Each structure stands twice: as structure tokens, then as C-alpha cells.
Amino acid sequence: MRPDRAMRRWWRGREYRRLLDEAASALAGSRHADAEATCARALRIAEEIYGAEDAELTGPLYALSSAQLAQGRLDEARASSTRAIAIAEAAGASADPPLPRLLEQLAAILERQGKAEDVEALFRRMLAGYERMRDPDPAQLSALLNRLGLLLGRRGARAEAAPLFQRALALREGALGARHLLVAEALYNAATFHEEDRPVAEREAMLRRALEIAEADPSVEGALLASILHNLAAAREALGDMAESAALYERALAAREALGGASHPSLRPTLVRLAQVHHAAGRVSAALPLYERALALAEAELGSDHPVTAAIKAWIDEARSRS
Missing domain, CATH: 1.25.40.10 (Tetratricopeptide repeat domain)
Structure with a gap:
């Protein structure tokens, strides 16, 4: 040159x-x-x-x-x-x-x-690349497994998502220890997208472990804690323990209110489930205010003609007929 x-x-x-x-x-x-x-x-x-x-x-x-x-x-x-x-x-x-x-x-x-299919294809391509590595980074691989599992789970492919979450959980436990907050996240995801033919008790056990970890970590995000509490309450409800279910829904509701205020749309599912627990137990006076709060949130978020809004109105009418 x-x-x-x-x-x-x-x-x-x-x-x-x-x-x-x-x-x-x-x-x-x-x-x-x-x-x-x-x-x-x-x-x-x-x-x-x-x-x-x-x-x-x-x-x-x-x-x-x-x-x-x-x-x-x-x-x-x-x-x-x-x-x-x-x-x-x-x-x-x-x-x-x-x-x-x-x-x-x-x-x-x-x-x-919004190209979910392209994202899935890319995640699978990335996963194949990790599988070819002799010693992939466990944090990176577990994060990818978690993201692919969430994508599949939200699309209804629970049978394929569940083993991905289990792998992510094992990797995080091995790399970070059994009490790390990322382990709690993996446990929550595994329980949330649990295969439908597996016992509810298995989901409950994972959520209890996740809750123990989250409660012991002061850095836990309020949204994660509230979600764990809500889903554990649902598991206890499915197992017939209405007393603990109601207590857990109350805690989930308080956690969401502390995070987003008393009118945040994320409160609606917990308000409805807690109202239904009280409703089923005949505690109509406790159920009605919760239904009414949920109805106001549903109308603001979804509109008056949405099926969710209509369902809440029907539950209110039925509860009032029993009061």
C-alpha cells in the first residue's frame, strides 16, 4: 500500500x-x-x-x-x-x-x-445454536428457554412449554442456588403454564416455593409477588381450601393496589376471584363490593358490551337476588 x-x-x-x-x-x-x-x-x-x-x-x-x-x-x-x-x-x-x-x-x-411466529422461529434457531455449544452460559440459555416457554404457553402449547420451564428451572438452580429470585420466576412460570393433565398439587408446590423465595427477597417486584399470590390462591381454591384461598387473594389484591393503585386494571381478575370465593360461601355482603369494583374496571377497560363485563353483571345480579 x-x-x-x-x-x-x-x-x-x-x-x-x-x-x-x-x-x-x-x-x-x-x-x-x-x-x-x-x-x-x-x-x-x-x-x-x-x-x-x-x-x-x-x-x-x-x-x-x-x-x-x-x-x-x-x-x-x-x-x-x-x-x-x-x-x-x-x-x-x-x-x-x-x-x-x-x-x-x-x-x-x-x-x-407483533410477529409472534417469527419470534418463535428465531428463539428456536437460537436454542439450536445453544444446543450445539459444548458449554453454553446457563444464565443465557435459561433466559431463552424461559422466553420460548412463555411464548408457547401463551399460545396454548402447554405440553411443549412445560419441559422448557423445567430446564430453565434446573439451570437456574444449578447456577444460582435454590433461593435465587430468578428461580422463583422460573417456578412461577412453570406452575402458571403447568400441563393441564398434571395434578394441581404439583402446581401448588411450585408456587409455594416461589412465594417463599419472593417473600425472603426485599428486591422482589410487586407484580411478581402479586401474581404468585393470585395463582397460589387459585390452586388452593381448586383443592377446596376456600379459607386460605380467600386470604391469599386478599394479599394479592393488596400487593397489586400497592403497586398500581386502587383503580388499576390488573386488579380486576383478583377482585372477581375473591368475590366468587365469598359468593360461593354465601358471604354476599363481602362479594358484592368486590364485584362492583371489578365491574367499574371492566367497563373502563373493555366497554359495557364485552363478555367479561356482561359476566360480572350477571354475577352481581345473582348475588343481589340472594341478599
Whole structure:
């Protein structure tokens, strides 16, 4: 290479690194438009110096996709992310960011676009990659198993989701210990998407373990604690223990109220279930105020003609007829 060309390459490389630092600072400061413009300039220099398919390009492409995603320009973010992944797959271990992080970003974009089938396919592709590794990171693998399990469980594929949660649980227990909060999360997910033909007592046991862990950890999120309490209450209700079920629903309701206030939509399912426990036991005076609160939330969230709203109205009418 001629000396003048070598010098120009050196200067361009120095400018490229400066732009990457500037883009990182802009992203950290949530100046996403500035970050995008800077990343685009850095990318053009990288293409000039290294070529259009060099592994060096994954860095600016990842940052560019991040800036576009933050601005809600999902199609552009997906294009940048897809290009980075193609380069990283060809480059192998030399890519930075590594391929798993690039795939995670694409998954986030696809989720924002509402493309559940594409997200599932991507998660399966990522899982296959982990399965080929000799010693995959247990935290990363368990997180992926958990996310795929949630996706499948919400689509009704409980039989396929359940073993994924069990694997995630085993990995987290092995890597973090039996009392870690992420173990509680895995237990909750495994219990929530429990296979329908398995005994309710198994679900209850997992939820009790999750609750013990959550109650002992001051950093637990209120939403997780409330969800564990609600689902444990439902398990006790299914097992016929109405007294403990009511007490657990009361605790779940208090936890949700502390988190989102007395009028948050998330209170509705717990209000209804607690009202039904009181209703079934003949405690109509306790059930009616809960039904009425749930009705107000349902009308505000779903409208007066929604089937859920109509069902709550019917329960209120029936309870009033017995009072």
C-alpha cells in the first residue's frame, strides 16, 4: 500500500473509532437521532476501510439498529439487525457484538412488530445454536428457554412449554442456588403454564416455593409477588381450601393496589376471584363490593358490551337476588 493511502486509512480508522465512541455516548444519553446519524457515518467509513461484509461492521450496525428501534422505526431497525446477523454468521467468533446478542435484538424488534411466529422461529434457531455449544452460559440459555416457554404457553402449547420451564428451572438452580429470585420466576412460570393433565398439587408446590423465595427477597417486584399470590390462591381454591384461598387473594389484591393503585386494571381478575370465593360461601355482603369494583374496571377497560363485563353483571345480579 502506498504511504499516502496507508496514512489516509489510518486517519479514517481514527475518525471511525471516534464516531463509534460518540454514538455510544449519544445512545447512553437517549439522543437517539444523533446516535443514528453518527452510526450511519461510522458505517460508511467502516465499509470504505474494511469492506461491506467484514465482521467490523457488526458493531456500527448493532448500534444503528438500537437507535432506530428506540425511535420506533422498526422496519429500518430490522434491516440493520438482519444485515449484522448475516455478517456475524459468516464471521463466526470474531463478531462483536457476538451473534447471540444480535439475535436478541432482532427478537426484540420482531416482538415490537407483533410477529409472534417469527419470534418463535428465531428463539428456536437460537436454542439450536445453544444446543450445539459444548458449554453454553446457563444464565443465557435459561433466559431463552424461559422466553420460548412463555411464548408457547401463551399460545396454548402447554405440553411443549412445560419441559422448557423445567430446564430453565434446573439451570437456574444449578447456577444460582435454590433461593435465587430468578428461580422463583422460573417456578412461577412453570406452575402458571403447568400441563393441564398434571395434578394441581404439583402446581401448588411450585408456587409455594416461589412465594417463599419472593417473600425472603426485599428486591422482589410487586407484580411478581402479586401474581404468585393470585395463582397460589387459585390452586388452593381448586383443592377446596376456600379459607386460605380467600386470604391469599386478599394479599394479592393488596400487593397489586400497592403497586398500581386502587383503580388499576390488573386488579380486576383478583377482585372477581375473591368475590366468587365469598359468593360461593354465601358471604354476599363481602362479594358484592368486590364485584362492583371489578365491574367499574371492566367497563373502563373493555366497554359495557364485552363478555367479561356482561359476566360480572350477571354475577352481581345473582348475588343481589340472594341478599
